[in-house]
Amino acid sequence: MTLTFTTRAPGDDPNLLKGEGMKHLRVIVADQQSGEVRFNYTHEFDQEETTHTVHFGDLYAGRTYDFYAIANEASFGGDFSSYAEHGDLGDENVLLNYSITTADPNTLITESLPAAGKARIAVQEAADQQLTITMQRAVAKAKVTFVNETGAAQTITNVRLVKVGAENTVLFPRTSGLPVATKDVPLGDVSVDAADGASGNVTGYFYESTAPTDGYALEATWNNNTKHFSLADDMEGGAAISSQILRNQMLNITITLKANPEEVDIQLLVEPWDEKTDITIPPFE
Structure with missing residues (x-):
């Protein structure tokens, strides 16, 4: 046969x-x-x-x-x-x-x-x-996109996911027992020009995990101000990963910067890779 x-x-x-x-x-x-x-x-x-x-x-x-x-x-x-x-x-x-x-x-x-x-x-x-x-x-993926609606060029630095990844993983999909996240994922810097709606993005990979006690988070700095966002609480759609992030999932995070530096729109979609x-x-x- x-x-x-x-x-x-x-x-x-x-x-x-x-x-x-x-x-x-x-x-x-x-x-x-x-x-x-x-x-x-x-x-x-x-x-x-x-x-x-x-x-x-x-x-x-x-x-x-x-x-x-x-x-x-x-x-x-x-x-x-x-x-x-x-x-x-x-x-x-x-x-x-x-x-x-x-x-x-x-x-x-x-x-x-x-x-x-x-x-x-x-x-x-x-x-x-x-x-x-x-x-x-054997990994999950995160793509973070910054959309510029401020009217001026923007540089976003030190973009990182906070406590999203486990220390290691196994080759085949687990049937139970995900480890708790302890690892940050540095994603780097993004420069976006002044054109309305201009965008830039960074991408990173990490091992699947269970959320830590204080939850998954994202940090980034612009206008000399470091912002800290809870993935579950501060992002539309974040409830989908409030407890765990699985292998082969893709987190598509879009952060829209506004003219008011205190105002941002954030959306998180959990998508098939x-x-x-x-x-x-x-x-x-």
């Missing part, structure tokens, strides 16, 4: 920033009952490559198989080649809970951000079956 495995590559979505797409993919296929690793397949994507197909043979009717998809393992120093074909998977939790301990998640993007997903299928003889593996990046993180295995041939 043959499976056709198709995935999307970085060039497929023009809205992805460099390093947010899939550069390297590993797929481990294991027999759920016996634990035997049937396949350990890898593929390196070309920049222009938008799809890739691979055929997995020798998957037998009446057996159940687990598919583990891992993207961009080099970004965190991972190497899963030791899961040798026809060898034993061992304790699944060792793979699922593989620790990512890179101190600054923003450095992961150099080798492209890690992502992972798992799916299971019971193979049926002569059945029209389809399997989708939803991969999630993108809709192109699924790997689809079409009906068996």
Whole structure:
């Protein structure tokens, strides 16, 4: 029996920033009952490559198989080649809970951000079956945009998210027990010209977390005044992340500066990062 495995590559979505797409993919296929690793397949994507197909043979009717998809393992120093074909998977939790301990998640993007997903299928003889593996990046993303309605050029400095990220994370999506946020995320400075509605933005990445006692926050300085905003209480839409921020979520924060320096409009949208993180295995041939 043959499976056709198709995935999307970085060039497929023009809205992805460099390093947010899939550069390297590993797929481990294991027999759920016996634990035997049937396949350990890898593929390196070309920049222009938008799809890739691979055929997995020798998957037998009446057996159940687990598919583990891992993207961009080099970004965190991972190497899963030791899961040798026809060898034993061992304790699944060792793979699922593989620790990512890179101190600054923003450095992961150099080798492209890690992502992972798992799916299971019971193979049926002569059945029209389809399997989708939803991969999630191991980090969350925040984009902070400043819109200028003051009538004068503005420089916003020391933009940072306060206590939003955990110290580390695990490779595959957690089923429970998110760590409490302790890490700030420095985002840098933004310069916006005087044209009405002109804007500039900064972006950063962090590990998923449970909110600290005093909640998630954002700080930024302009007009020699440092502003502190509670994400949950001071931002329209912030209630969606009052208790936790999950991996693969994108916080889209828009801060509109007004002529009155004490007046700002703030909106926070929690959005899917993108809709192109699924790997689809079409009906068996």
